[in-house]
Amino acid sequence: MMENGNEPRIDVRSVVEAVSANDAVDAPLYEVESMCMRCGENGTTRFLLTLIPHFRKVLLSAFDCPHCGERNNEVQFAGEIQPRGCCYHMEVPAGDHKMFSRQVVKSESASIKIPELDFEIPPEAQRGSLSTVEGILVRAADELEALQEERRKVDPKTAEAIDQFLTKLRACATAETSFTFILDDPAGNSFIENPYAPSPDPTLTIKFYERTPEQQAALGYLSAPSQAEQANEGTSSVETTLPHGSIGATAGHRAIAQSNSTEIAENLFRYTAPEEVMTFPSTCGACTKRCETRMFVTKIPYFQEVIVMASTCDECGYRNSELKPGGSIPEKGKRITLSVRNVSDLSRDVIKSDTAGVKIPELDLELASGTLGGIVTTVEGLVMKISESLERVHGFTFGDSLGESKKNKWIEFRSRLTKLLSLEEPWTLILDDGLANSFIAPVTDDIKDDDQLTFEEYQRSWEQNDELGLNDIDTSSADAAYVSIDTAKA
Missing domain, CATH: 2.20.25.420 (ZPR1, zinc finger domain)
Known part of the structure; x- marks a missing residue:
């Protein structure tokens, strides 16, 4: 499809139809003719709208040039921007090659950091991609090394410094040294596979955060006025x-x-x-x-x-x-334990703050604070939201590369999670909130008479206070002002 003999004309209607398809599983593969950025000849770009099971709808595009062999692929998200950003911290130990095969979804708004190398891949450096930890590191090293010969002719010192850095980066990519892999996405559309799902991964930490005004503007949320x-x-x-x-x-x-x-x-x-x-x-x-x-x-x-x-x-x-x-920050955290035994327990009102974690010991299930955000629901509604969240977050649960044993494990877990609502046997719901802002309603007039519900206060650790930002709060000026007011009144 050429226009004026030298510029490609993309069939926009086909692409729009692919993006707008309701059934992503049966969405057809669209092919368009487009210009190769390397040789200037025409190549073929293929588009496919697909749904990553339990994750999101994505648009895959792949370009292939038969003239010079140029090939590239890209992932774009066809769904909406998430309410909050997400940040994945993964500790990669030396010699553990299994960590490098974890699949990674990187959106076009995400950045990747390795603090040990003071290295960052900004959003504009690598576009949206579906890869692995090893693939991202190798691609970054290859792109840095691509123009080294030209740099040596123009700026030998810079080229030498990049050579030294590439040695360190490739050492990380080959598991010769340990490092921290950080994936930060303000749009909340990026993802790192957890092979231990639905159990927590000891090497992977997920945090959700509110976007800054600058991040909102970068995502196109703000209009023309500043x-x-x-x-x-x-x-x-x-x-x-x-x-x-x-x-x-x-x-x-x-x-x-x-x-x-x-x-x-x-x-x-x-x-x-x-x-x-x-x-x-x-x-x-x-x-x-x-x-x-x-x-x-x-x-x-x-x-x-x-x-x-x-x-x-x-x-x-x-x-x-x-x-x-509302009110002041409590001095202690609170752990709420509910023994769910009958149907009336499922209708108890639940307030889960965005700082509360959820545990169900019978399933060995533990959700970190911030996973579901702050919600007001019931016990039954909370279990349903947990199920929806797990299906959305663990995006590669039923991918083509998943082994039969892991697939059966996931099916069994979902079945056990559903059985909680049928009350075939009693189970326990635990809300652990460092700021004591969560609540489960009692079924008796006096909360002390509810023997199924217990509240336990505990002293927060330094790490919990640091995660909540309490260690950085300085109230000395306010305290001095109150003291001076009390002294004046006296």
């Missing part, structure tokens, strides 16, 4: 906008001043909590238009004060709600 301008707009709007429900409260205060009992009742009871529901302007995370966010502070019995926030966008219809803990 965030600073939007922040200034939001500040001025907050100053001139009355909180939602405060109209009724203001009228009630006026009625109290005028001693009009009829108007007091009419105005104050127009809203269930007239001064507690507030509305302030914000920016839609989907279309970047101005929208409204409502915030409500309430106290959950036997638990603590929480902040409920809900956002709605009239432009695109986006809706989002989340629950945040």
Whole structure:
């Protein structure tokens, strides 16, 4: 498909049809003629929309030039950007060649780091790819070595320094030395295989985080106005906008001043909590238009004060709600243990914060903090979310290269996880929250009478405080200010 005799014309409609296909399994293979960037002749690019089982829908593209032999492939994600970014830390010991065969999905927004070498592959250096740990390292070394002969002619010192670095990098790629492999993706669409799944991998740590404004902008989340301008707009709007429900409260205060009992009742009871529901302007995370966010502070019995926030966008219809803990940071962590014995236990309300880990000892299942984010659900809903999360995260569960024994292991685990909801035998649910912001509701009027539910407080370790960012908090200035205020009052 040529246009003007020298430029390729890609059949865009075919590519769009591939991306838009509902059934990725039966999606056809599309071929288009495109120009080779090495020799300038025409080669063939093949597109295939496929679904990596229990991971995500991806668009695979492969180019092949019959004239010069140039070949390359790329992975692009056809799904949505995840709510939070993800960061994988994997410790690779020397001599362990099995670690290098782990499959890695690297999106176009992900970066790869090896701290021991002070080495980083930025997102623009390697595009989205489906490879292994060894494949990524070898490719990086080959690309660095490609222009070494030209560098030696122009800048011998730089070429010599790169040669020394390549020796270290290839030592890592051949398992001669230990190193740390870090995969950081603000879009949350990257992945490193866990061969021990669904059990945790002792060498692999996964962290989920909120994106910074710069990362949001790089992913295309922000519109043309700068965030600073939007922040200034939001500040001025907050100053001139009355909180939602405060109209009724203001009228009630006026009625109290005028001693009009009829108007007091009419105005104050127009809203269930007239001064507690507030509305302030914000920016839609989907279309970047101005929208409204409502915030409500309430106290959950036997638990603590929480902040409920809900956002709605009239432009695109986006809706989002989340629950945040209120009050001060607890001095101790909390471990909640529930013995699930009957159907009523499955309907217990559960608040799982984004700092809580989940354990089910009967399945040898342990989810690190942040895996499911902060959710408000029931015991049954939590088990279902765990199942969905495992199927999404462990993307290569039923790939073509998976052995029959591992496949049977996964099928058996999913069957055991489903049986939890049938209550064929009692099981235990444990929420371990370093910030004590999680909760499981009792079924009795007095929480002390619920013998199936136990709460245990514990002292956080230095590592837990460091992971939560508590070791970096400096309150000396605030403490000094409070002391001076108390002294002045005295």
